[in-house]
Amino acid sequence: MEFRHLGRSGLMVSEISYGNWITHGSQVEEDAAFSCVRAALDAGITTFDTADVYAGTRAEDVLGRALEGQRREGLEIFTKVYWPTGPGRNDRGLSRKHIMESINGSLRRLRTDYVDLYQAHRYDYSTPLEETMEAFADVVHSGKAHYIGVSEWKASQIREAHALARELRIPLVSSQPQYSMLWRVIESEVIPTSEELGIGQIVWSPMAQGVLSGKYLPGQPPPAGSRATDEKSGAGFIAKWLTDDVLTRVQRLRPLADQAGLSMAQLAIAWVLQNPNVSSAIVGASRPEQVHDNVKAAGVKLDADLLKAIDEIVEPVTERDPARTESPAERP
Numbered sequence: 001m002e003f004r005h006l007g008r009s010g011l012m013v014s015e016i017s018y019g020n021w022i023t024h025g026s027q028v029e030e031d032a033a034f035s036c037v038r039a040a041l042d043a044g045i046t047t048f049d050t051a052d053v054y055a056g057t058r059a060e061d062v063l064g065r066a067l068e069g070q071r072r073e074g075l076e077i078f079t080k081v082y083w084p085t086g087p088g089r090n091d092r093g094l095s096r097k098h099i100m101e102s103i104n105g106s107l108r109r110l111r112t113d114y115v116d117l118y119q120a121h122r123y124d125y126s127t128p129l130e131e132t133m134e135a136f137a138d139v140v141h142s143g144k145a146h147y148i149g150v151s152e153w154k155a156s157q158i159r160e161a162h163a164l165a166r167e168l169r170i171p172l173v174s175s176q177p178q179y180s181m182l183w184r185v186i187e188s189e190v191i192p193t194s195e196e197l198g199i200g201q202i203v204w205s206p207m208a209q210g211v212l213s214g215k216y217l218p219g220q221p222p223p224a225g226s227r228a229t230d231e232k233s234g235a236g237f238i239a240k241w242l243t244d245d246v247l248t249r250v251q252r253l254r255p256l257a258d259q260a261g262l263s264m265a266q267l268a269i270a271w272v273l274q275n276p277n278v279s280s281a282i283v284g285a286s287r288p289e290q291v292h293d294n295v296k297a298a299g300v301k302l303d304a305d306l307l308k309a310i311d312e313i314v315e316p317v318t319e320r321d322p323a324r325t326e327s328p329a330e331r332p
């Protein structure tokens with residue numbers, strides 16, 4: 001495994017982190033979840049990403065138990081707050097009340113005294129940013145989180161939060177956006193702003209939820225056991241990528257991966273890691289063999305000709321509009 005600084009902070013994270021959205025507590029049985037975490041640890045992954053909302057809070061519980069007994073100082077555990085964790089109107093968003101309650105729930109489920117990074121899962125237009133940042137400052141100053149991050153925030157929102165964080169003397173060090181060959185909406189605004197402010201990207205769905213692994217074939221039913229067959233939740237999220245145009249173009253990447261001596265999954269993960277503002281690629285897995293495959297993307301350099309050839313294939317189906325970095329207009 002290779003390691004990078006999280007933005008301009010002193011915290012180091014593994015280039016590939018392990019995330020448990022959709023899988024733990026939902027799509028996969030507990031023994032598969034535990035085997036994936038074991039495979040990640042064995043491969044040198046030290047950074048783990050989850051959220052209070054995943055699988056209705058069960059994902060944090062599974063991850064907490066899977067990591068139990070590990071040396072805490074050897075891990076970076078990240079979680080998030082914003083999406084609903086209960087039926088009440090205050091069980092969501094970035095109010096002081098919900099942040100204070102949610103961090104305590106996350107720590108209990110994760111079986112730890114602190115998280116390394118606490119992230120605002122979306123921007124909350126119903127709470128003054130000052131209230132949110134002051135609550136985050138109290139979370140940091142009480143030792144429950146070491147660093148603060150945001151997820152899917154626009155460049156202007158990141159800039160405003162960063163200024164408040166400086167005033168409050170807390171480290172806002174990361175942004176967690178969707179980023180892959182097919183989804184490049186952060187390139188024009190979020191990345192330049194983040195570079196200027198010393199913020200690193202921890203990117204999600206680097207494989208477009210498995211699509212860039214090449215296993216979904218145009219005109220064919222999805223492979224058994226894949227996310228696209230998970231009617232409980234995964235199928236709805238991945239559907240937007242399962243068009244013939246996208247899947248046909250993804251198949252055209254296969255010879256490029258072969259030529260580079262990489263699996264398609266490795267090519268997709270290595271691609272996001274070519275951007276120096278990316279601190280880590282958060283990769284999901286439903287079985288340990290996928291972790292074994294994916295971790296080999298760490299440290300891989302892709303040459304300029306290969307990057308150009310990839311661009312030529314995927315450009316017509318790539319989203320670049322910075323306005324697609326968005327949070328709900330109202331609290332969900």
Ligand SMILES: NC(=O)c1ccc[n+]([C@@H]2O[C@H](COP(=O)([O-])OP(=O)(O)OC[C@H]3O[C@@H](n4cnc5c(N)ncnc54)[C@H](OP(=O)(O)O)[C@@H]3O)[C@@H](O)[C@H]2O)c1
Pocket residue numbers: 018019020021022023049050121151152176177203204205206207208209210211213215225226227228265282283284285286287289290291293294
């Ligand atoms: N901040 C946010 O709003 C946000 C949103 C989404 C995700 N995230 C974070 O990002 C993490 C990763 O997201 P993601 O799971 O969508 O990422 P991803 O890495 O693009 O997709 C992972 C999925 O692809 C399939 N896969 C993985 N490796 C494979 C391989 N080598 N060959 C074939 N298939 C493979 C697996 O699904 P199947 O085996 O089931 O097909 C796996 O669960 C999440 O766990 C979460 O921590 C954050």
